[in-house]
Amino acid sequence: MNASDSINIDELNKPYFVWFEENWIHDNVLHHHQKGQLVYVESGFQYITIEEKIYLLPQNHAVWIPPNAVHKTNSHSAKIKLMIMFAEVGAQESFYHEVNVFSVPPVLKEMIKYSEKWSKLMIRDHNESLFLKALFNELPRFAEHSLTFHISLPKDKRLDKVIEYLHNHYHREIKMEDLSDMALLSFRTLERIFKKETGLTLSKYQQMLRIIKSLEYLSSGNLTISETAYEVGYKSVQAYTRSFQAVMQLRPTDFIKTIQ
Structure with a gap:
């Protein structure tokens, strides 16, 4: 409703x-x-x-x-x-x-x-x-300490298949060069258009998807930080924590405190 x-x-x-x-x-x-x-x-x-x-x-x-x-x-x-x-x-x-x-x-x-x-x-x-x-x-x-975890949806239709693939496979190791075939563009052109449309490179976009999805898992309370890290595609808790801190400007443990 x-x-x-x-x-x-x-x-x-x-x-x-x-x-x-x-x-x-x-x-x-x-x-x-x-x-x-x-x-x-x-x-x-x-x-x-x-x-x-x-x-x-x-x-x-x-x-x-x-x-x-x-x-x-x-x-x-x-x-x-x-x-x-x-x-x-x-x-x-x-x-x-x-x-x-x-x-x-x-x-x-x-x-x-x-x-x-x-x-x-x-x-x-x-x-x-x-x-x-x-x-x-x-x-x-x-709201003085506003957060900025969001991702932009590109308007360029040539990126539709690339976006769909990233959203469905963000947790996997993706060879970004392979995405150019989906868009029927050279990789250099794809990167340029993608960054113009979203403000992020392909790899940074995947990182944002992983962190945003991890926020969902952490807020549900069903997974530990370690389980969350592996669920969204990181090979170690340390790598996940570094990535999380780069995006959110705080550690996963600090984020959990804000939702309790």
């Missing part, structure tokens, strides 16, 4: 709207809202595509989606609790007009959970407006 299917968010005559669900099930249709949107994952994990970039929201993380940003939800864990809040934002600081993914600090987590009392409230409520105005006013401070 998508909130916009049964409630037109943009037609609500109120500056904020709270929408909480247990085991939230979305369709995967691209859409947008005039209001900005805060999505918080209390439990489970969720993939979200925003403006042709795929983001992973692990447990206890949130994403701020700017007003009018085209987005959709993708695959998610079997059981997920999402807390979604919409807010009108004006010409405020740049934070509100950019995508931000961040670990939710305890005080914001408590504020979000407190907001559940107004879930699906269709009419204006003075106390709701006062409380949520304070929450969204402080959101840039709560």
Whole structure:
């Protein structure tokens, strides 16, 4: 279920709207809202595509989606609790007009959970407006240490088979030169177009896929760091830790602390 299917968010005559669900099930249709949107994952994990970039929201993380940003939800864990809040934002600081993914600090987590009392409230409520105005006013401070784990989807159709192959075989040893045959391009041309479209080389893109997938495994709590490393294709925990730290700017053990 998508909130916009049964409630037109943009037609609500109120500056904020709270929408909480247990085991939230979305369709995967691209859409947008005039209001900005805060999505918080209390439990489970969720993939979200925003403006042709795929983001992973692990447990206890949130994403701020700017007003009018085209987005959709993708695959998610079997059981997920999402807390979604919409807010009108004006010409405020740049934070509100950019995508931000961040670990939710305890005080914001408590504020979000407190907001559940107004879930699906269709009419204006003075106390709701006062409380949520304070929450969204402080959101840039709560998200000061934003994370950037996302990958871009290329628009060039010549890269479709290459992208599909990388997404399906990221955990294997891939000879990148062989991918040029799929695209019917020379390897040099493929690398140039791929980097222009995604901002990454083929090998860096594979690294990002591995790390993002490992975040999913770590947030599920079903695999140890060592098991996760081998599951996503690393031959040693040390190699995985180095790669993780290069992408995330923190160690896997530090990341686990943020989701507990």
